[in-house]
Amino acid sequence: MARYTGPKTKIARKFGESIFGDDKSFEKRNYPPGQHGNNRRRGKKSExxxxxxxxxxxxxxxxxxxxxxxxxxxxxxxxxxxxxxxxxxxxESRLDNVTYRLGIAPTRSGARQLVSHKHITVNGQLVNIPSYQIKPNDVVSIREKSKSLNVVQESLSNNKSVNEWMTWNSEKMQGTFVKVPERSQIPExxxxxxxxxxxxx
Structure with a gap:
């Protein structure tokens, strides 16, 4: 399936915020891309x-x-x-996004890759469709064989985020999608x- 694989910093600069997570390049040049950089005159955008x-x-x-x-x-x-x-x-209820929110992957694209490569289960069943819709009380886990993956271990150890609509069991390495988040809880x-x-x- 077609996906954007170009430079992410360029896209982040276009929107004026780091939409793909921490980005040192964006922090250095947090203005829109273009030949004349920050000096370019930008007219008022239409509705x-x-x-x-x-x-x-x-x-x-x-x-x-x-x-x-x-x-x-x-x-x-x-x-x-x-x-x-x-x-x-x-x-927010997509499996790739839930995998990312739980801290199993450091980015949404990384989470999508884990799901596609059959590393994630939902209620004990292997699911490799990133767009799969997670329902309240569904349990998202890391497949037993995949729990030792470096990318998973590093992501979980660096994860500091807390989401009110999910719970995480670090011993079992699985999370529960308790409820659909309210708009005020979605940080985007x-x-x-x-x-x-x-x-x-």
Whole structure:
């Protein structure tokens, strides 16, 4: 499947924030990319440009392609509740994102790779689909043979994040997706209302 494999710092600079995690290159040049760098005159963005930028930011943040993202929006739009909030909740409930949030992988792309390479189980069953939707009380574990992987061990030892909607059992090396997070609990700086307005045109 097609994925963005280009320089991530360039994308982070485009949005003005480190959407892929810690990035020393972004910290050095935290202004938009371009030939004239920070001195370039940048006109006021149109309403459409702002909305499109927010959608692109969400897609790059969660590593989702356009067709998948549009399908998720359609699902959120059909659900009862606030469409934008449900859209972000669907993004947060993806198996690759849950794997990342639990600290099993240092990045979402790393988490996606672990899932694709059959290192992760859900409720004891091997699942290798990154977009698999995790439900409340589902248990996400590291496959027994994969618990000794260096990348997993390093990620877990460096993980300092605490997510209120999940619990982690370090002895069993498994986490429970207790409930779908509320919008106030999701730390991503995404204005979901702009995305709703864009798709509603």
């Amino acid at each position: 459409y440009a702002v909305q499109l930028m927010e959608k692109q930011k969400a897609k790059y943040t969660y590593g989702i392609l356009e067709k998948q993202f549009r399908n998720m929006f359609s699902k959120a739009n059909r659900s009862t509740g606030i469409t934008g909030e449900i859209l972000l909740q669907l993004c 700086k995404i204005n979901e209302q702009f995305i709703v307005e864009l798709y509603s045109k």
